[in-house]
Amino acid sequence: MAWTRAASLNEVPEGKALGIEVDGIHIALYNLDGKIYATHGICTHALALLAEGWIEDGKVECPLHQGQFDIRTGKALCAPVTEDLRTYAVRVEGDDILIDPEQPAAETVFGSRPAAAAPAKDASRVVIVGAGQAAAAAIRAMRTAGFNGSIDLVGTEPHLPYERPPLSKEFLLGTAEFSSSVRLSETDAVQLGVRLHLGVAATAIDAAQRQITLANSEVLAYDALLLATGGTPRRLGIPGADLPGVHYLRTIEDAAAIGATLDRAHHVAVIGGGFIGLELASTAISRGVAVTLLEREREIMARIMPAAVGRAFRIMAERHGVDIRRDARVIEITRRGARLGVVTGEDTIEVDAVLVGIGMQPTFDLALQAGCTTTPAGIEVDAQGRTSVPGIWAAGDCALYHEPVAGRRLSLQSWQNAEEQGAAAGRSIAGHNTAVAQKHPWFWTDQFGRNVQMLGIVSAEDHVALAAADEAGPGAIYRMFDKATGRLAGVVAFSNPQAIRAARAELDSATPFDPDIHGAIISSKGQDGADAMEASVMNANPGLSLTKRYIWPADGLTRIPDWVYTDQAIYEREVEKIFHGRTWNYVALEAEVPNSGDFIRSNVGPTPVVVSRAEDGSIHVFENRCAHRAAEFCRELSGNAKEFVCPYHQWSYDLKGNLAGVPFRRGVGGKGGMPADFRNADHGLRRLKVTTHRGVVFASYCDDMEPLADYFTPEIMREFEATFDGRKLKVLGYYRHSLPGNWKLYHENLKDPYHATLLHTFLVTFGLLVAGNKSLMLADPSGRHGVMASAKSDGKAVSSDAKKEMRAYKEGMTLAEPRFMDFVDEFDSPWSVTMATIWPNLIVQREMNTLGVRQIVPTGPHEFIMKWTMFGFEGDTEEMTRHRLRQGNLMGPAGFLGLEDNEAIKFVQDGMQRVPNGEHLVKLDPAVEAGTADNLISEAAIRAMYKHWRAEMGL
Amino acid sequence: MDMALKRNPSSASLVDPRLEAVLLRHEIETFNVRYANALDEQRLADWTEMFTDDATYVILSRENHDRNMPVGLIYCEGKGMIRDRAFALSETAMFAPRYLRHIIGNLDLLGDERDGTIKARANYVVLQVLFDRPDATLHQIGVYYDAFRRENGVLKLADRRCVYDNLLVPNALCLPV
Ligand SMILES: Cc1cc2nc3c(=O)[nH]c(=O)nc-3n(C[C@H](O)[C@H](O)[C@H](O)COP(=O)(O)OP(=O)(O)OC[C@H]3O[C@@H](n4cnc5c(N)ncnc54)[C@H](O)[C@@H]3O)c2cc1C
Ligand code: FES
Ligand SMILES: [Fe+2]
Secondary structure (H helix, E strand, O other), X not given: OOOEEEEEHXXXXXXXXXXXXXXXXEEEEEEEOOEEEEEEOEOOOOOOEHHHOEEEOOEEEOOOOOOEEEXXXXXXXXXXXXOOOOEEEEEEEOOEEEEEOOOXXXXXXXXXXXXXXXXXXXXXXXXXXXXXXXXXXXXXXXHHOOOOOEEEEEEOOOOOOEOOHHHHOXXXXXXXXXXXXXXXXXXXXXXXXXXXXEOOOEEEEEOOOOEEEEOOOOEEEOOEEEEOOOEEEOOOOOOOOOOOOEEEOOOHHHHHHHHHHHHHOOXXXXXXXXXXXXHHHHHXXXXXXXXEEEOOOOOOOOOOOOHHHHHHHHHHHHHOOOEEEOOOOEEEEEEEOOEEEEEEOOOEEEEOEEEEOOOEEEOXXXXXXXXXXXXXXXXXXXXXXXXXOOOEEEOHHHEOOOOOEOOEOXXXXXXXXXXXXXXXXXXXXXXXXXXXXXXOOEEEEEEOOEEEEEEEOOOOOOEEEEEOOOOOOOOOEEEEEOOOOOOEEEEEEEOOHHHXXXXXXXXXXXXXXXXHHXXXXXXXXXXXXXXXXXXXXXXXXXXXXXXXXXXXXXOHHHEEEOHHHHOHHXXXXXXXXXXXXXOOEEEEEHHHOOOOOEEEEEEEOOEEEEEEEOOOOOEEEEEOOOOOOOOOOOOOOEEEOOOEEOOOOOOEEOOOOOEEEOOOOOOEOOEOOOOOOOOHHHHOOOEOEEEEEOOEEEEEOOOOOOOHHHHHOHHHHHHHHHHOOOOOEEEEEEEEEEEOOOHHHHHHXXXXXXXXXXXXXXXXXXXXXXXXXXXXXXXXXXXXXXXXXEOOOOHHHOOHHHHHHOOOOOOOOOOOOHHHHOOOOOOOXXXXXXXXXXXXXXXXXEEXXXXXXXXXXXXXXXXXXXXXXXXEEOOOOHHXXXXXXXXXXXXXXXXXXXXXXXXXXXXXXXXXXXXXXOEEEOOOOOOOOOOOEOOOOOOHHHHHHHHHXXXXXXX | OOHHHHOOHHHHHHOOHHHXXXXXXXXXXXXXHHHHHHHHOOOHHHHHOOEEEXXXXXXXXXHHHHOOOOOOOXXXXXXXXXXHHHHHHHHOOOOOOEEEEXXXXXXXXXXXXXXXXXXXXXXXXXXXXXXXXXXXXXXXXXXXXXXXEEXXXXXXXXXXXXXXXXXXXXXXXXXXX
């Protein structure tokens, strides 16, 4: 210890900081509400003095890059800082501030310090397993009752016993620190003679020998054993439940992780509408984080309270902006770039983190080992906390309430219950088995600025009476009456502690129900029904107009309703959710913009963009829409430019889309012009994220888009790289055509190998594709991408059976120039033909040797434009190029196959115009619900695409 | 009727070059009219016979043409491929029935080559009528860049490059232009 005088108190006024040097160390001193703290003076990110930073809410913000640290703990709170700041112990003596540069501030340490062992004066030995709140209560009660034997406290967590309610409240809000939650301090442990075994679990029990074995192999003998093992959060049993960013809450570490997450998050999902879920939602909202809360039941809290009370909690949360989805089924959690996707039966909600509060699983494996009677809800105990095995007590969350409630054994899982059961067990262990007057079970929760308390034990079936003007407003009192007896069972009061005080007497006297005092019984049924209706409609189509219903057929994926292809609102949502959503959109080939200044016009969805190569060789994609008055400024199909100048008012942009110049920005003669604070940097063109792979350029509106390889998945990447095999591309020309059909029909056409054998007589006649050919219809795990692949065979191989099946097969037809159908095997692939459908706007065509990318540009529900860029490779011989061109007769808007597909798609769209409320049937190959098919007579890949589409669209 | 047969190329001196030009223009215009008629009536076998054995027939966009990019909607090297195209369209291809009108004008003769090839260009318009719409749509508009040659005295196309201006093809091009 080297306490050194650092400064005098008046040098550090409240809310301010002072930079000093002690022993050559830069130190920053802070005054937070009159208390002095010290941290290292230099930011852990770059050389900047923190004393010059901004101080707010117990945080210091670095003046250089706005990284933030918690002043009390030194914790690095946000980008760009990642490394925690060192803190120093501070002491104030009179007017002097002393610091100890060798000792961190108290708050940085959560862990226990070595325990002082208390000598056992008594023969009686008590071991407590579980160093939580119930344990602390038991220890106090034991000693108060005069027990003077030894107490060994074993706890898995490395911390002294602490209470958990602040973990979802004050601790996350930063209004309380860990130290204030400790229920048994180190001093207490010494004074109460408790030997601490922290950070070590009890692993085995021998009830006959009365011995406990710890994880460190230590064996503790006991005369009395108290199990106070609490529980663990129930986990989601769905794929993705353990992804990083999915949080559960039970311990201080869990809370710290959630706190750190909330620092960075914009939007979180809370799964579970119970107390913990709601408190987390409340905390997040008050920290400025948007919350979507998903509840599986019709109403939140429905399993522990009548729906009418749950409804009040919901209204309170909704008034504070929580988006609550009831009847919500969470199927999976997926990675979406740096974010997570919560896939429900109806929607994929993209969030920064998922906070799960779906209940607690009591921990009672030791009780089972010892042979104690248990139910799935916990260990059975009597009013003194005794289990069915002599010498073993249990208390707190791992134990059941001592008597059945409405015929059921349940565990109360509350702060008060841990105190009461812990104390009762402690007294009983100390030999005091006289019954103490039972307190009414009591529970509180703090959320959305309200303190809600509950007294008594209520159940979901109780009748409810409401006394309040505002059902969720302050003062509201809900009284629950047992259905069978009509007796008052419990009271819930919103910010009304007097009501709870009064309720004690009401419960004691078993007040009969009186509508004049208690308010009318609110029949939950009728309201419930209406609410459920409202909920399912809202959930079915979040954000879509309710006047128009988009209900997917009950048959599921085997039917596709026509509105998917014909509806304007659906189309607009596709642009928003898909083309402008989390997708990589093809925009160009690098070979089209080989030199700096080269540009080409393209589209992302319907939106016109420019793809340009800047002076430094980097490729940029920005909207072709002037930041001034929206003019589509670039009109050439492609070209080379030094800058882009909008013709309307001559605003100019550099090759990266930044605004370079605004004519008369300062006005003329001091008059007119832009406001003085106008900055070019704020008015550039809307720029998209860009990635390239093997010479193919993709763009995305999504800022944290995942890498292309993740987006593709390995299967699709393999096929992509088989075509783009590393050779330099050479563009041979373009086709463009409009197509009077919905854009998705084009994907479907290439996920529909069934049609190939039937529609394309040409293909079949000349042996390019027959039902018996080796083939594959691949779908990636998400279902959005696909590859239709086949290997060429000669027509002779067609069996007569297969021929009969395929009406398209025509005997005896020959080509005058069959060589154009030759396949020069130039790829490392078992397939001679692959058509990769890469969501949402790209088709990679490798039809033997004729190669091309097709870009879908939707223009409305009924039409899209297709741009084909046909290519070969640099180094192709003249003859090879001509071979590719000759083979090109198969494809494109006049191709032997291409024209037929275009016509067929038009026919489909025509067929939907004239029949209202129609549906398509896509039932082929029922063996595969949705996904990859190993045969051609399958629509499984189409179903896979719609599985994805529905999740993205929330339909 | 076929004036070409009556002409004697070796006695060119007897012929007034201006008259020669008028006759040639008439001959090519007549050729183009027949070409249009064959396509309008969808007699694709007859259309095939209007090409020399080594003919090339390509339909490509103005965009590709201007950038020296060779990709064509239809790309035929040799009469065999032209015949295959005709055969496939009439025997295997599935497309909605339609009526077409090919209108060819603004013929411009660009001169003879030594080997007897005649270079020409002409504008063309293709109108298309589908049976369930009242209107004829302008299906394609463009320029033929041609090379004619005589085979056994009969004028045939040795090269026709149809360069179309409407870059966006309406849906599909089901018949030649
Ligand atoms: C976030 C949160 C908010 C809450 N808010 C409220 C509230 O507002 N109001 C309210 O009334 N209640 C609230 N509660 C409930 C209340 O905190 C619990 O009911 C109470 O903590 C139960 O205490 P306990 O001692 O039974 O269990 P715990 O406090 O969980 O202690 C059990 C301890 O035993 C340890 N342990 C388990 N197995 C072993 C083993 N084999 N060997 C050694 N150690 C072991 C565990 O690691 C744990 O430390 C909240 C709970 C949480 C998690
Ligand atoms: S609209 Fe572009 S400069 Fe005015
Ligand atoms: Fe097809």
